[in-house]
Every structure is written in C-alpha cells, then in structure tokens.
Amino acid sequence: MAAAVQDLFPGVQVTIGPAIEKGFYYDFDYKRPFTPEDLEKIEKRMEELIKEDHPFIRKEVSREEAITRFKEMGEHYKVELIEELPEGETISLYESGPFVDLCRGPHITSTGKIGAVKLLSVAGAYWRGDERNPMLQRIYGISFPSKEELDEYLNFLEEAKRRDHRRLGRELDLFSIRDEVGPGFVIYHPKGALVRTLLENYEKEEHLKRGYDIVIGPMLLKAGLWEQSGHMDHYREFMYFTEVDDEIYGIKPMNCISHILIYKSRIRSYRDLPIRYFELGTVHRHEKSGVLHGLLRARAFTQDDAHIFCTPDQLQDEIVGVMEFIDEVMGVFGFSYEVEISTRPEKSIGSDEIWDKATNALKDALEKLGMPYDICEGEGAFYGPKIDVKLTDAIGRKWQCGTVQCDFALPERFDVTYVDSDGERKRPVMIHRVILGSIDRFLGVLIEHYAGAFPTWLAPIQARIMPITDAQAEYAKSVLEKMKAAGIRADADLRNEKLNLKIREAQVEKVPYMCIVGKREMEAGTLSLRSRKEGDLGVFSVGDVVGRILEEIESKK
Numbered sequence: 001m002a003a004a005v006q007d008l009f010p011g012v013q014v015t016i017g018p019a020i021e022k023g024f025y026y027d028f029d030y031k032r033p034f035t036p037e038d039l040e041k042i043e044k045r046m047e048e049l050i051k052e053d054h055p056f057i058r059k060e061v062s063r064e065e066a067i068t069r070f071k072e073m074g075e076h077y078k079v080e081l082i083e084e085l086p087e088g089e090t091i092s093l094y095e096s097g098p099f100v101d102l103c104r105g106p107h108i109t110s111t112g113k114i115g116a117v118k119l120l121s122v123a124g125a126y127w128r129g130d131e132r133n134p135m136l137q138r139i140y141g142i143s144f145p146s147k148e149e150l151d152e153y154l155n156f157l158e159e160a161k162r163r164d165h166r167r168l169g170r171e172l173d174l175f176s177i178r179d180e181v182g183p184g185f186v187i188y189h190p191k192g193a194l195v196r197t198l199l200e201n202y203e204k205e206e207h208l209k210r211g212y213d214i215v216i217g218p219m220l221l222k223a224g225l226w227e228q229s230g231h232m233d234h235y236r237e238f239m240y241f242t243e244v245d246d247e248i249y250g251i252k253p254m255n256c257i258s259h260i261l262i263y264k265s266r267i268r269s270y271r272d273l274p275i276r277y278f279e280l281g282t283v284h285r286h287e288k289s290g291v292l293h294g295l296l297r298a299r300a301f302t303q304d305d306a307h308i309f310c311t312p313d314q315l316q317d318e319i320v321g322v323m324e325f326i327d328e329v330m331g332v333f334g335f336s337y338e339v340e341i342s343t344r345p346e347k348s349i350g351s352d353e354i355w356d357k358a359t360n361a362l363k364d365a366l367e368k369l370g371m372p373y374d375i376c377e378g379e380g381a382f383y384g385p386k387i388d389v390k391l392t393d394a395i396g397r398k399w400q401c402g403t404v405q406c407d408f409a410l411p412e413r414f415d416v417t418y419v420d421s422d423g424e425r426k427r428p429v430m431i432h433r434v435i436l437g438s439i440d441r442f443l444g445v446l447i448e449h450y451a452g453a454f455p456t457w458l459a460p461i462q463a464r465i466m467p468i469t470d471a472q473a474e475y476a477k478s479v480l481e482k483m484k485a486a487g488i489r490a491d492a493d494l495r496n497e498k499l500n501l502k503i504r505e506a507q508v509e510k511v512p513y514m515c516i517v518g519k520r521e522m523e524a525g526t527l528s529l530r531s532r533k534e535g536d537l538g539v540f541s542v543g544d545v546v547g548r549i550l551e552e553i554e555s556k557k
C-alpha cells in the first residue's frame with residue numbers, strides 16, 4: 001500500500017505501517033486529505049503491483065547508511081525513527097521494486113503471494129499518538145489469501161454494521177448518549193430501560209434461587225476505605241472523587257468493599273459459610289474517551305456482581321455452582337462459550353499452598369462439569385487465579401462476559417476471618433464473580449446478537465393488534481384488554497392507515513407478533529396471527545394466541 005501511495009502521490013511522506021489484529025494500516029503525511037476516490041485508485045495500483053510480482057528483498061545496513069539513504073529520499077519520519085535506534089545496531093530494510101522500507105520483517109517472498117486486498121477506511125492519527133505532533137492520515141486495509149475469504153469478511157463487516165447496537169439503539173428508541181450529559185454516560189429510554197429491568201429481574205430471581213443474599217451498598221465511600229483496599233495506590237486514575245463535608249469520598253469503581261463490611265458486621269463461624277452476597281452494583285470508572293463505545297464501553301455501568309466467602313475446602317463446590325449458573329444463563333440467550341483459567345503470575349502474593357489449592361479447585365470444578373478449558377499460564381491477577389468466560393454471538397464474534405476471580409488479598413487487607421471448628425480464626429477465600437458482567441455491556445451484545453429482534457420474553461412490545469378498518473376498532477381494543485390482563489405487553493395500531501404500512505412499521509420495530517383483525521375475525525371472535533420471523537401463521541382464537549405468547553415468556557423464548 002505504501003508503495004502504491006508513493007507512486008500515486010508524489011511528495012507524500014511514509015511513516016509507520018504495522019499489521020494489526022484485523023488487517024493493517026499505514027500512516028502518511030500528505031498535503032491534502034485522501035478521498036474515497038483516492039482509496040479506489042490506491043487499491044487499483046496495489047492490484048497492479050501484486051500482478052507484477054515484485055520480490056521483497058531483505059538488506060541489512062548500518063545505522064549510518066540507513067539514515068543517509070532515507071535522508072536522500074526525503075523521508076524525514078523514517079530518519080527520526082532510525083536515529084532513535086541504538087548506535088551500532090544493524091538495520092534491516094526491505095525493497096520491493098523501487099519501494100524501500102525500514103522493517104524488522106519477516107515478509108512474504110513477493111507481492112504476487114498476496115491474494116486479495118481491500119482498503120477499508122482513512123482516519124486522522126497524530127504522529128506517534130501525540131497531539132502536539134503533526135496530524136497524519138491513517139489508511140486501514142485488510143488482506144486475505146483468496147478473494148472468497150475477502151468477500152466473506154466484507155459481508156461479515158456489513159452484517160456487523162447492520163447490527164451495530166448504537167444504530168439500533170437509536171432506531172428502536174432504546175437509549176441515548178449525549179454530549180451535554182457527557183461521553184460514556186447512558187440514558188435509557190422507556191423501551192431500553194424495560195429490557196434492562198427484565199434482565200435485572202431475571203438475575204435477582206436466579207440469584208435468590210441459588211442461595212445468594214441480595215445486598216445494596218452506597219455509591220460513595222470515604223477515601224480511607226479505598227486506601228485500605230489498595231485502590232488509591234493501584235486504581236486511582238480510573239476513579240472519580242468528590243468532597244462531602246470537607247472529606248474526600250471515592251465513587252465506587254467496584255462493589256467489593258460494602259460486601260466485606262457486611263461480612264465483618266458480626267463474627268462468622270465456619271457453620272455460616274459459604275456466604276454469598278449479590279448486588280446489581282452500579283460502578284463508575286474513568287475510561288479514556290478514545291475507548292468509549294456505546295453500551296460496550298461506558299463510564300458508568302451496572303454489574304451483576306457477587307462475592308462469595310467460603311472455606312478453602314468449599315471452594316470447588318462454589319466454583320461448580322457458579323459455572324453451572326453461567327452455563328444455564330448462556331443457554332437462555334443461545335450463546336456458546338469458551339472457558340479459560342489464568343494461573344499464578346510471577347509477581348503475586350499468597351503462599352504456594354493456597355495458590356495450588358485454589359487453582360486445582362478451579363480445574364477440578366471444570367473437569368467435574370466436563371467443561372473443556374484453556375490454561376493461560378501466569379495470566380492471573382497478582383491476588384489470585386481466575387476463570388474467564390467468552391461467549392460467541394450469532395455472527396461468530398467473541399465477547400468476554402463472566403469471570404470468577406479468587407482473591408487472597410482483600411481478606412488480608414480487611415482482616416476478614418471466620419472461626420473454624422477448632423476454635424481458631426482463619427481466612428476465608430473470597431470469590432468475586434459476575435455472570436453477565438456489565439448488564440449494560442451485555443445488553444449491547446444482546447442487541448447485536450439478536451440484530452435488535454429481542455425474543456418474546458425480552459421484547460418491549462410483544463404483540464400489536466391491527467384492525468383492518470375503523471369498523472373493527474372496538475373489537476381490537478377488546479382483544480388488547482384481554483392481552484394486557486393476561487400480562488402481555490401489547491399495544492394497538494388504531495390509525496386509519498393501510499394494513500401493509502402498519503405491518504411494515506411493526507416489522508421495523510421488530511414486534512414479535514402482529515394480530516390482525518378484520519370483519520371475519522371480529523364476527524368469529526378470532527384474530528389472524530403474523531410473526532415477524534415466519535409471516536402469516538393462520539387464524540386463532542384470542543385465548544390460543546394469549547397461551548402461545550405466555551408459553552414463550554415462561555420458557556424465555
């Protein structure tokens with residue numbers, strides 16, 4: 001790409017161009033912005049260079065020689081990069097036709113080996129990411145061994161764009177994020193707040209069923225507690241602070257501390273354990289503005305957070321319980337998922353004995369459940385091993401959701417104990433765990449996973465009654481009342497509009513069921529049922545349709 005750009009735009013300066021997770025980019029300094037037409041031209045020139053099959057030739061030169069060479073070419077960004085390399089170092093260059101670049105390699109052998117290429121976008125980027133430096137133009141592209149693979153990827157990008165939760169959030173009137181409020185802070189509109197509430201209610205019920213106690217902690221806690229927890233030393237830059245009555249308070253970025261204080265509010269015996277505290281805990285974290293992304297990365301969000309205090313011997317059973325919980329919840333939403341265990345890193349606290357015991361408890365729990373897992377050696381937190389769960393959505397993207405984290409540090413810092421059967425005070429193991437993670441983020445993932453078409457149990461409007469003419473308006477209202485009385489979220493489109501238009505609009509709003517009532521249906525006390533997925537389903541009694549929808553709500557379909 002850089003060769004093509006140099007070819008087509010004399011006077012352009014090349015800077016750096018790495019491979020990234022999805023494709024590659026190159027930053028250029030040019031006197032005017034590149035247009036979409038320019039990208040097309042560059043792509044064409046790249047295709048010619050591929051056909052011409054220029055070999056890539058590696059040359060090793062001295063630092064001085066490299067500086068002289070790039071100075072002659074007038075590439076002063078390259079000169080700057082080389083001048084920063086250590087004296088006496090051999091520098092590798094790659095040549096391809098008339099193009100020369102500073103590159104560590106390795107490389108494919110020639111341009112002919114490139115299968116298919118597509119330039120995706122152009123964006124501004126400061127030289128070396130520093131806003132005091134000149135603004136460059138970054139061209140992103142992607143390459144695949146074959147045209148078929150490239151087309152498949154481009155279709156995937158289209159599909160991902162169609163499912164973008166920020167766009168659907170606006171179209172379906174679920175939420176908004178506004179400049180006058182501040183970046184990263186979400187306002188839920190009625191339909192979005194409803195879906196979130198349904199998720200939260202589901203979570204509360206499931207936690208109560210599984211022996212968790214629901215607790216609620218305050219949003220502000222005095223700075224002293226954040227000193228004690230270690231957040232002031234290690235997490236301060238991500239926290240917000242405020243002052244109340246001349247004292248500094250930290251706005252909680254995590255829910256752990258209140259839960260520890262509840263545990264410590266009385267003496268605990270081994271007979272009391274395990275204790276499981278669950279909170280739909282809203283936290284604030286000062287994420288950099290550049291990484292904010294709709295619901296997926298916000299500055300305030302609510303976690304389905306729980307802390308389990310147990311004896312080391314109870315750990316394995318607790319992990320089994322949490323993983324079974326996660327498995328059931330993933331099944332409800334139709335997600336497959338992968339599991340990873342992260343083990344002891346080099347810098348860490350706690351004895352070998354407790355690390356081994358905890359890590360084995362995690363492994364044994366997964367083995368007992370027959371859940372396959374990967375091991376990430378040394379990737380655990382300094383205070384304990386953990387399990388991460390990554391779900392796969394409808395178009396194959398992976399998302400981090402559940403985590404189960406053992407913690408040997410906070411029980412020490414807050415002197416958390418229980419009285420064991422031998423009368424001695426001992427440390428319980430503390431587990432931090434989330435099932436969905438951030439409910440907000442999970443909702444964003446769900447919107448993209450379902451492309452906005454929530455299953456019946458989560459759909460803001462589950463059924464819409466549509467009379468064909470005004471003559472059936474009263475009958476439509478009576479059907480609506482029956483549905484509402486049965487607990488179905490229904491509304492009626494009583495406008496004097498063509499039926500086709502009403503259906504089209506309900507499809508756009510992704511209402512699961514449309515109930516059409518004409519003269520015949522009114523006389524027979526029935527309705528014509530239409531599903532957003534399958535189209536016309538036929539004529540049913542009102543009672544049958546109510547039963548069908550209630551069945552779907554009950555079974556979370």
Ligand code: ZN
Binds near residue numbers: 254255256432433
């Ligand atoms: Zn926690």
